[in-house]
Amino acid sequence: MERQISLRRLFEDLRGELQWQCLCQPGEENYLGGDLLAEGDAGGAALVGFFNFIRPYPVQIAGDCELAYLRAHPQAMEQFLSPNLRLLIICEGQTLDEHFYGDLNARHIAAMTTPAAAKGVLARVQHYLHRELAARQQVHGVLVDVLGVGLLLQGEVGIGKSELALELVSRGHRLVADDSVLCIREAPNILTGHCPAALQNFLEVRGLGIVNIREFFGAAAIVRSKRIRLVVEIRDMSDTEMANIDRLQGKVDHLDILGIRLPRLCLPVSAVRNLAVLVEAAARSQYVKESGGDMLADFEAQVLQNVGEE
Structure with a gap:
């Protein structure tokens, strides 16, 4: 409409x-x-x-x-x-x-x-x-600012998106929106995420209830909007699915929101995996890619160089 x-x-x-x-x-x-x-x-x-x-x-x-x-x-x-x-x-x-x-x-x-x-x-x-008057769409997920990179966390209900966001905020990162993210297409290739006014400052953590992030961590822990640069999908995977993940670059595809293709990284969830550290690494990796770096190509070149020397 x-x-x-x-x-x-x-x-x-x-x-x-x-x-x-x-x-x-x-x-x-x-x-x-x-x-x-x-x-x-x-x-x-x-x-x-x-x-x-x-x-x-x-x-x-x-x-x-x-x-x-x-x-x-x-x-x-x-x-x-x-x-x-x-x-x-x-x-x-x-x-x-x-x-x-x-x-x-x-x-x-x-x-x-x-x-x-x-x-x-x-x-x-x-x-x-x-x-x-820009095109906009409401999407389910949690939007966080990690190291200056806007990450949209998605996954099934109850999988731990809000808990992950709480841990990221406790590590010095910032919350944009919990549960519902208003996406606005600011330009042909720029999608920004905003928090609906009714939900600003609050995070709902299963078992803990409503948490006021501004009261807990201060105004610096909240940001009103952020450009979405990467989607991180948290998924509970079977052993077979885990075995099929590419060991060198992970499970990566794209998510289309308002005609903009966003890179999407799938992270398996388990008791032994520190998702907060992995999400921070994903943010750094996205920043390197946008800066023109290619870590996989660097790795392959280093392997080939060392094989040649041996």
Whole structure:
């Protein structure tokens, strides 16, 4: 389902930052949705821009240059106030004459005024709408920040994901979200994980109950969002499955979330395996891979070199 945001919410969220005021109050029915014609992941950012004759933006930014052009070319006013226009943001302390103001009211176009520079307002509103209208999906799991790498821990219910997250936090790492992770596609290849507001700071540990991580370990043990770089699946495996795991590189495949392929590492769980240490090693390994390193290739080259010397 296409995401939408009301103009009233946009006004309230950015009012303090942009110091704007309403000239024409947005109605209850005034909503902005993702731009279906936008290329790639422009999404909400493609809804905002300066005056465009060919393809008018639903949210138009008007500063000194734009309003000066309209005053010099009144015949362009009809194109400027296109049926597609939902919100006009007047920047740089500019004012509207009564006729212009009357046209906005008659066409039910919301208008806001701000003393901020037009280019700055454009960048901020684009960023806001891109974030708010970006594709998102709720997934089951625990998201932790280990050594700067966002790891999504997954596995069957009761297998020990929250207990593992608690141990990682006790070792100095950070919790993002427990049980439910809100995934947002920030860019074509960037997926960030966020904690739903109702669950922030808390971790549910089977047998122990609800743990307030902020109270236990301090504010530094919590982070509101993190880019997801690796999925670690904890699995209870049979002896046969364990025997089939590649000894040199483990069991690795991919998980698709919102069209982004994330590397997924499967870690067998058992009483003798220290999962926290293994997860830390997995985070370091992912960092090395993203930096261009290939530990398996290095190992094979070292073996071949030593075999040749012998």
